[in-house]
Amino acid sequence: MGSPVDDLRAALPADRVLTDPDLLATHRRDEADLCDAGTPLAVVRPRDTAEVAAAVRVAAAHGVPVVPQGARTGLAGAANAVDGALVVSLTGLNRILEIDPAERIAVVQPGVVNAELRRAAAKEGLAYPPDPGSWESSTIGGNVSTDAGGMCCVKYGVTGEYVLGMEVVLADGEILRCGRRTVKGVAGYDLTRLFVGAEGTLGIITEITVRLRPAPQETRTLVAVYPTVAAAGQAVSAVTAAGHVPSMLELLDRTHLRAIEAYRPMGLDTEAAAMLLIATDTGDGAGAELDRIAECCRAAGASELYVAGDAVEAEALTAARRLAHPAMEQLAARTFPDGRGGLVVDDVAVPRSRIVDLVVGVEEISARHGVLVGMVGHAGDGNLHPVIVVDMADPAGRDRGRLVFDEIMRLGLALGGTCTGEHGVGLLKRDWLARELGPVGLRVHRALKAALDPAGILNPGKVIAPD
Amino acid sequence: MGSPVDDLRAALPADRVLTDPDLLATHRRDEADLCDAGTPLAVVRPRDTAEVAAAVRVAAAHGVPVVPQGARTGLAGAANAVDGALVVSLTGLNRILEIDPAERIAVVQPGVVNAELRRAAAKEGLAYPPDPGSWESSTIGGNVSTDAGGMCCVKYGVTGEYVLGMEVVLADGEILRCGRRTVKGVAGYDLTRLFVGAEGTLGIITEITVRLRPAPQETRTLVAVYPTVAAAGQAVSAVTAAGHVPSMLELLDRTHLRAIEAYRPMGLDTEAAAMLLIATDTGDGAGAELDRIAECCRAAGASELYVAGDAVEAEALTAARRLAHPAMEQLAARTFPDGRGGLVVDDVAVPRSRIVDLVVGVEEISARHGVLVGMVGHAGDGNLHPVIVVDMADPAGRDRGRLVFDEIMRLGLALGGTCTGEHGVGLLKRDWLARELGPVGLRVHRALKAALDPAGILNPGKVIAPD
Incomplete structure (x- = not known):
């Protein structure tokens, strides 16, 4: 076993592993103010799921924290690096794999920009409703990981209501497929919804199947x-x-x-x-x-x-x-x-x-x-x-x-409200989430985190504070 | 510590703990054929959350399996007893606690019959869409636990899409509140959706907050x-x-x-x-x-x-x-x-x-x-x-x-389908769920089950086979 960077270079094509200091600096944080950020050890830009899994396996072997990032347009610090982390930038997984008008579904990689999916769906007479303010730059992976909202939600709901299934790289580098392509299905625990809004703390999403709707009528x-x-x-x-x-x-x-x-x-x-x-x-x-x-x-x-x-x-x-x-x-x-x-x-x-x-x-x-x-x-x-x-x-x-x-x-x-309607928790609202959850809710969060990421390497410190 | 039944009688009002053999026999199973069923040790009929928690604590102390039941109209054997189990019948928690037309939500206990909630919502000019075939007899708790569907789903989705929040008694008798009363909210892991469709294997639902819709227009x-x-x-x-x-x-x-x-x-x-x-x-x-x-x-x-x-x-x-x-x-x-x-x-x-x-x-x-x-x-x-x-x-x-x-x-x-669209897994489809999930998905299911129910006392053998 060499250094983490050596092992990443051995495991991935040469151009995927980046350590240029200026580039590392640009990958320190998302758009949230008032949140801490560190400097990553390296940024990897995988091109497919196998490369994401390979990077996670190297990080797991070295106990290096893994911070997934999309377009870094988040407003809660969920994409902020910690010192010495491996940033996994998903922007290179940016293909729309399928749009199926008969089934009204799309299958996309996480780095697809929201507006690109909207435009591709519109060409088929369909709509992908979730419309966060960042839609021209934010990615579907980031939207799913924060359960992003937008102006459509009053009628059409947040991102999570459109996610039918996904592929996820787990903390040990194993690849999970969960959910479905059918409109309807209730088989087993709702793993898909567990990864929605988990901000990369339970796994790294590498493919997403979303529902589409018929294009809206006259407005x-x-x-x-x-x-x-x-x-x-x-x-x-x-x-x-x-x-x-x-x-x-x-x-x-x-x-x-x-x-x-x-x-x-x-x-x-x-x-x-x-x-x-x-x-x-x-x-x-x-x-x-x-x-x-x-x-x-x-x-x-x-x-x-x-x-x-x-x-x-x-x-x-x-x-x-x-x-x-x-x-x-x-x-x-x-x-x-x-x-x-x-x-x-x-x-x-x-x-x-x-x-x-x-x-x-x-x-x-x-x-x-x-x-x-x-x-x-x-x-x-x-x-x-x-x-x-x-x-x-x-x-x-x-x-x-x-x-x-x-x-x-x-x-x-x-007032009976919640600390986040659509931006997520990240670092900015971690303490407020703990208050909202109460001790039992927090304990259940920790138990789920420990079940899926026992070593605590996935986006550590986000959503919930370390135990 | 006495016998489990003695301890239940000490922990609960006298009329809550039932051991009459005929009554035990009627609580062996739901409406699924081809599924095994056992004879419970006792049936408890709690009247509130504290009584559910007390019953679970006694069961946990004795290592006695706990099988929650509603109206036993399920079609997959999820409510079937195993020999020596404590059946917790939720039909006594049958109050509609609140219908709030301004917020379009209802708060109900799990034993409320689906049709009762529909009628109460209709009085306020609102609709609770999920309409399983059993609506005149099945309970909201059972509907949520199986993520039940119905004829409305083609437009309005399954039960889970209406569940905003809940109260759950966990495997150790602690009481969790999760989710929210607001229309929108993405704070933390989606615990609510994890309990939806979990068929009582992760906790016993004791209160449910559901979204309502405006009453449908002309049909x-x-x-x-x-x-x-x-x-x-x-x-x-x-x-x-x-x-x-x-x-x-x-x-x-x-x-x-x-x-x-x-x-x-x-x-x-x-x-x-x-x-x-x-x-x-x-x-x-x-x-x-x-x-x-x-x-x-x-x-x-x-x-x-x-x-x-x-x-x-x-x-x-x-x-x-x-x-x-x-x-x-x-x-x-x-x-x-x-x-x-x-x-x-x-x-x-x-x-x-x-x-x-x-x-x-x-x-x-x-x-x-x-x-x-x-x-x-x-x-x-x-x-x-x-x-x-x-x-x-x-x-x-x-x-x-x-x-x-x-x-x-x-x-x-x-054909790219799923083994259950709306009835759930129970015992009937456990093996088919395992095939649908694959080994990684099954491992994640087991990890979540172990995280929330380490002793495996909650509805054992349902959804996933014991490890």
């Missing part, structure tokens, strides 16, 4: 503007309580409206306290359904209602919503110049009837600490992203950001 | 009759390939049509080789959608198409389909009198495009062995139930039934 889109965020929250609860199932129900607060308008002017109402962006996609019935939703919005105190005239206009409104993250990054850079400005993106999901309490509570926390917090997110399923603007160069500013973040988490749990 | 129903089963199968594939999402797509073969007509005459076409029963439930658009589906059915060679004139007629057709099981039991009793006739109900799910291969293959197997096999099931999601009519009093007849069953399983797997 209608509505904007409703509110004088207070609380009134917008009340509208969201009213829409749900009335039994409507919109295909999108997004909320943007004034901070976001102004940030987006500054980033790309498009006539958003920057005096409004909040805006709801709502769509229906039921084809012939979409207009009538949207009218009924509009009535709920009006009754909740909308100061203005506007229905998009056509698909182009609807798409422009949705595109504006999708600019929230870069627009807020620009706002942070303006607020704290010289690269000091950063964002801590929170991701709390509460029961839908508690949205008003959440938005009012976050406003109070923001005001009390004098820290700017924008609110955006998937209000229709109770999942909001308080976005905390932080001076990353100022330790006191970072501490204040962390304090605000923790208070929002505490509020979310107190 | 339209169609019958299509075919001269061959293969043509009906082709119609099913054509409907799916055309992108339609019916809310029901059931197939009944001639054996079933005749059995139902004999059981309760209602004018079904008993000369047809097969009948499809199809519904759409999209309200205003349901009629137009049904017309498009009817066109697919016609093109696939339907000899007759008939659209139900109103909801009463549609309900009568669906009710006829629901009579399949008692009608086939009557047929078995007529075929083999004196209580000798029995049914072995298979439950194979194949890719939707392979339905024709499945039905043709089953016909061939039936003919070759001279064993009557009726076909019925949820053709729209590729899940069919070959129903094997067996002379249970004749060992050779039982063996022939088992042989036919095994050949159908082999065919299903060869």
